[in-house]
Amino acid sequence: MKIIIAGGDGFCGWPTSLHLSKNGHEIIIVDNLSRRKIDLELEVNSLTPISSINKRISKWFQLTGKKIKFFNIDIAKNYQRLLNLINQEKPDTIVHFAEQRAAPYSMKNSKTKIYTVNNNINSTNNILCAIVESQLDIHLVHLGTMGVYGYSSADLSIPEGYIDIEIKNDNNENIKKNILYPSDPGSIYHLTKTQDALLFAYYNKNDKLKITDLHQGIVWGTSTDETNLDEVLINRFDYDGDYGTVLNRFLMQSALNYPLTVHGTGGQTRAFINIKDSVRCLDLAIKNPPKKNDKVKIFNQMTETHKVLDLAKIVSELTGSKIQHMPNPRNEDQENELRVKNKNFIELGLNPTTLKKGLLNEISEIAKKYIKRCDPEKIPCNSYWTSKKNV
Ligand code: NAD
Ligand code: USQ
Numbered sequence: 001m002k003i004i005i006a007g008g009d010g011f012c013g014w015p016t017s018l019h020l021s022k023n024g025h026e027i028i029i030v031d032n033l034s035r036r037k038i039d040l041e042l043e044v045n046s047l048t049p050i051s052s053i054n055k056r057i058s059k060w061f062q063l064t065g066k067k068i069k070f071f072n073i074d075i076a077k078n079y080q081r082l083l084n085l086i087n088q089e090k091p092d093t094i095v096h097f098a099e100q101r102a103a104p105y106s107m108k109n110s111k112t113k114i115y116t117v118n119n120n121i122n123s124t125n126n127i128l129c130a131i132v133e134s135q136l137d138i139h140l141v142h143l144g145t146m147g148v149y150g151y152s153s154a155d156l157s158i159p160e161g162y163i164d165i166e167i168k169n170d171n172n173e174n175i176k177k178n179i180l181y182p183s184d185p186g187s188i189y190h191l192t193k194t195q196d197a198l199l200f201a202y203y204n205k206n207d208k209l210k211i212t213d214l215h216q217g218i219v220w221g222t223s224t225d226e227t228n229l230d231e232v233l234i235n236r237f238d239y240d241g242d243y244g245t246v247l248n249r250f251l252m253q254s255a256l257n258y259p260l261t262v263h264g265t266g267g268q269t270r271a272f273i274n275i276k277d278s279v280r281c282l283d284l285a286i287k288n289p290p291k292k293n294d295k296v297k298i299f300n301q302m303t304e305t306h307k308v309l310d311l312a313k314i315v316s317e318l319t320g321s322k323i324q325h326m327p328n329p330r331n332e333d334q335e336n337e338l339r340v341k342n343k344n345f346i347e348l349g350l351n352p353t354t355l356k357k358g359l360l361n362e363i364s365e366i367a368k369k370y371i372k373r374c375d376p377e378k379i380p381c382n383s384y385w386t387s388k389k390n391v
Contacts, residue, residue: 002026002089003286006075006127007097009053010035011236012143012219012278016095018226018233019279020286021066028089029053030082031098032074034119035236038105038243044378046236047252047370048222059232076122083130086138093286094131096142098123099192103147104329104383105242106189113188120192121199128203137210139289141282142200144215145193146271146302146340150184151332157339161213161298186332187385200296208293212285216278217271217302217340220247220355221363224276235275237366239374241381246308247272248367249379250315251360255367256374259324260316261381266309266325267335271302274353284348299344303352311355318360331385 003020007013008029021027033053039045051059057068073081075098086094099120100106106116124142131138149158163181166174180201183194196213203209227235238244239252250260273281281301290297312323328334346352353359 001092001286002028004028004030004086004089004091004094005097006030006094006123007099008070009033010097010101011238012275013095013097014056015224015227015235015275016097016279016282017068018060019224019283021060021068022064022226023283025286028069028071028085028091029057030071030073030075030085032072034074034100038100042240042242042378044240044243044375045373047239047367047373048234048237049231049370049373050234050236051232055232059230063229075126076119079126079130082126083133086130086134086136090136091138093139093141093289094127095282095286096124096127096140099143101189102243103187103189104381106192107187107330107385108242108383116188117192120189121195124196124199128199128209131209132203132207139210139212139286141212141285142196142214144196144213144298145190146215146217146300147186147190148183148194148197148215149181150186151269151336151338152184157341158300159341160300160344161215161296186330197296204296210290210292210294212290212297212299214281214285214299214301217273217300217305218245218247219273219275219278220245221275221359222248222366223362224279237370240378242383244379246270247311247315248363250312250321251363252367252371252374253379254315254319254321255364255371256376257321258376258379259322260312261379262309262312262323262325263330263381264325264328264334266312267307268332269305269307269336269338271300271305271338271340272355273302274355274359277303277350277353280350281345284345284350288348300340300342301345302340302342303350304354305338305340306355314355315360318357319364326381329381329384
């Protein structure tokens with residue numbers, strides 16, 4: 001298959017590009033390198049030393065003989081270049097990772113809120129418009145987030161996208177409907193993903209586009225078999241207060257002997273998936289497109305749920321690190337239970353990599369290897385959800 005990977009230079013996009021290239025697909029990366037520019041803006045680096053996109057691609061060719069093409073296009077702003085590329089390359093599939101993905105960055109200030117909304121919603125709408133205008137039969141696979149649902153399951157396992165409801169009509173008769181699960185975003189970033197979901201529903205209804213939306217949990221880990229082949233292929237490892245995600249931050253903090261920064265009580269339950277499973281899920285989603293006239297296919301891309309404090313305890317037992325409860329900079333429930341259905345991927349053959357000590361050790365080793373690149377001043381989370389700090 002020929003596959004355009006929008007956002008293919010990023011944390012999820014780069015290992016996915018390599019994995020799909022190894023599996024014989026023809027890969028075209030489209031990325032405006034905005035994530036690298038945000039590192040410069042925040043004066044922070046990936047813990048791992050990431051090479052330029054051209055060096056990455058050349059090394060992959062040298063090691064495997066497989067070519068990956070790269071186009072630097074801002075898909076939120078340059079619709080015509082995106083459309084020209086689609087018309088020229090005629091891909092079978094477009095995978096869409098190209099959005100600003102950090103909730104804390106999206107809540108930093110008005111500038112980052114506006115940027116996140118403009119960038120994410122325009123990226124998605126431009127891709128959808130371009131598929132329609134090209135008149136090609138392209139399957140769009142988008143990376144959504146578990147956060148579209150909110151995290152409160154209210155004794156109900158969160159279904160994969162849709163929920164059956166029964167309501168009374170004007171004649172007081174019960175009618176049944178199958179609707180998108182009500183959205184409940186917790187940040188401006190998560191809000192853009194709920195808007196994406198509406199765009200998909202509309203283009204699917206109006207233009208019959210074939211779309212798969214993957215509501216992914218928090219990705220942990222950094223390496224895959226392909227990124228492990230050479231240091232030039234290494235994946236990014238975000239650890240700073242805006243982009244670092246919770247488990248990777250705890251593993252990095254333990255390597256630095258820095259207390260594990262648990263927000264509030266640590267009672268927040270979240271869904272998780274290892275990066276190795278994330279790339280496998282993309283492969284499965286691409287191989288199993290919706291049929292013509294199917295509605296948007298929605299999968300929950302996660303393998304397990306954990307409370308933040310329990311994760312801190314696991315890392316602490318493994319490494320001897322201390323746990324420090326911090327005032328929570330976010331406006332979120334301090335405690336929640338979360339149950340999530342994920343049978344779609346399991347039925348397609350996903351064999352989940354669960355949080356094992358061996359794997360945590362492997363990631364700790366990477367964190368230890370590069371810990372000298374860490375700037376401890378960048379660890380605290382300084383983006384507040386509201387002007388009033390929580391205590
Ligand atoms: P990332 O920031 O590392 O990668 C995103 C890539 O998209 C970057 O390389 C960036 O330069 C590019 N990009 C952004 N806007 C663009 C634009 N307008 N034009 C072209 N390129 C653009 O993020 P990631 O962690 O790889 O996440 C990828 C996707 O997966 C996101 O949509 C995110 O919402 C979703 N996701 C990520 C996680 C996670 O834990 N990392 C979890 C769930 C869902
Ligand atoms: N947290 C801590 N300590 C920290 C960092 C985070 O206690 O040092 C807590 C947060 O308060 C939150 C939880 O850990 O309760 C998760 O935070 P996170 O930064 O790991 O994840 P989140 O902001 O939800 O975002 C990440 C990705 C995003 C993706 C989302 C999936 O950055 O792109 O969409 O995970 S999900 O969480 O399922 O919505």
